[in-house]
Amino acid sequence: MREKEEKEKGGIVATIIMLVLGILFVMPILLLVMNSFKPYSDMIANFLAPPIHFTLDNYKTAVERMDFMQVFLNSAYVTGGTVLLGVLVSFLAAYGIAHITTKDGQLWYLLFTLGQIIPFHTIMIALQVMTTKFNMNNSLTVLICLYSGFHCAFGIFTYVGFLKSVPKELEEAACIDGCSAFRTMMQIIFPLVKPTSITIGVLFFLWTWNDFLMPSLMINETGKRTLTVMIYMFRSNASSDWNLLIAALTLSIIPIIVLYILAQKYITSGITAGAVKM
Amino acid sequence: MSIIYKKYRKFYYLLLLPALLLYACSLLIPLFGGTIPYSFLKWNLMSGKKSMAGISNYIKLLSDEGFRTAFFFNLKLGVFTIVGSNLAGFILAYFLNKNIRAKGVIRSLFFIPNIISSVLVAFIWTFIFSQILPNIAELMHWDWLGSISWFGSPGTATFTIILVSVWQQIGFLMMIYTAGLQTIPMDLIEAGKIDGCTGLRLIRDIQLPLLMPTITINLFVSISGAFKAFDVPNAMTAGGPYGTTMPVAMDIYKEAFVKYNMGYGSAKSVILFLTVAVVTLIQLNVTRKREVEY
Secondary structure (H helix, E strand, C coil): CCCHHHHHHHHHHHHHHHHHHHHCCCCCCCCCHHCCCCHHHHHHHCCCCCCCCCCCHHHHHHHHHHHHHHHHHHHHHHHHHHHHHHHHHHHHHHHHHHHHHCHHHHHHHHHHHHHHCCHHHEEEEEEHHHHHHHHCCHHHHHHHHHHHHHHHCCCHHHHHHEEEEEEHHHHHHHHHCCCCCHHHHHHHHHHHCCCHHHHHHHHHHHHHCCCHHHHHHCCCHHCCHHHHHHHHHHHHHHHCCCCHHHHHHHHHHHHHHHHHHHHHHHHHHHHHHHHCCC | HHHHHHHHHHHHHHHHHHHHHHHHHHHHHHHHHHHHHHEEEECCCCCCCECCCCCCHHHHCCCCHHHHHCCCCHHHHHHHHHHHHHHHHHHHHHHCCCCCCCHHHHHHHHHHHHHHHHHHHHHHHHHHHHHHHHHHHHHCHHHHCCCCCCCCHHHHHHHHHHHHHHHHHHHHHHHHHHHHHHCCCCHHHHHHCCCCCCCCHHHHHHHHHHHHHHHHHHHHHHHHHHCCCCCCCCCCHHHHHHCCCCHHHHHHHHHHHCCCCHHHHHHHHHHHHHHHHHHHHHHHHHHHHHHCCC
């Protein structure tokens, strides 16, 4: 009994130590959020003081000056489109690969999964030249297609791993009952792999929402900029307006934190599952 | 089953088409139809001159001081970031796997920086280094702190970039180490303890060897990530001072989109691609061999 008590006590001390470490670890983010609610003069006087003169002015000005709503919608469109298209094409291809039993199946699998080792930076010049040549830059829809093309390497890799564990009897039974191949795929197998789909979707969301380099290369029109690009531009043009910049930074982080809280289980399981299967 | 496969063969191949089309347009064609052929061209976008150059771009690369600096900076950044974030990630995973409450919340705290865009992360830290730290130094009269120019000298600028990169990657590596630690059967650990193996020896002789698959993955992820370093240095130091904190990807960017040398920039891209491919293949082979089975 005493031993148990001691063990629990140890647990509490260790918990407090780790919790304090964790809070110190995210301190930069906490300081950022806290200071975004202070008037500029308060902020530069003491960054560590709590927001006594609480204000939302920084947010108002930042939202106006950055055309935040438009930028936010652009990011949302590109990200949403990529998640839908990317997950769909990944699933279709992975389903096909899992059912091509000849050597071809393995070859296709290899072709797609090897795409994961190609860094974007090695093809950015070519992409920029080609999209300009075909007048395809400044289009958010082209951006969706490009992202889906990049991300499907990972999507197919993950789906194939999961589809292998689906019992074949299910499909055989469906076939005997006269269910067409397409319906079997969409109505029997697709609902079955839902956890994988959510995981892949969440990762696609993060990769697309957070990306900077591709939209900064492809998009020149002011009205079509995405969030990361806009923040970057704002920082280069108005580098001393830190109160506005931190308000904008806080606004950009919020969707990601909300997504994390909603889909925490899928993010962690996705990241570990995706990595462990390699 | 095989009958079904044969019956629907065409259908299965058809399913590959949309992904193949997107994949080819965004990766295969730009790489094999763009980067590689361009690298044999002498092509400047400003002057508009475009001519065959053979392998002269690659020969030029051998004696390119700037590219060499970028390459070595990238190596330095990679080594420090990989070692730092893997060590810290493992230590955190190790302690958070013990008898502790609210594990989920604490893990989340360490994980959150990993899901924020690198550009934003770089700006958050620029805010800390350029605004908050000088302010603290002033309020506390800590002259030593106030006198540090965080982005001004190659040493401090490199340090800040490494620190921020490690900060961002710890959470991810911690999660994977946690998953790895949880796959080690408890009875193996118990058996080790009974045989008198405790503390650091338990980690070194039992847990680490069993974690080899996890270490393989984490090294794979962090090494390939190191060669993709761009956002953090670009947003924090812009490669300065004097190009001392410029990783390879940024050097390629400057060559192509500031100096408009598309051919030469492509040759650099090919070298980056080959480096990443070779390093990851070697690394996968080496660590896979050291994995143990139980």
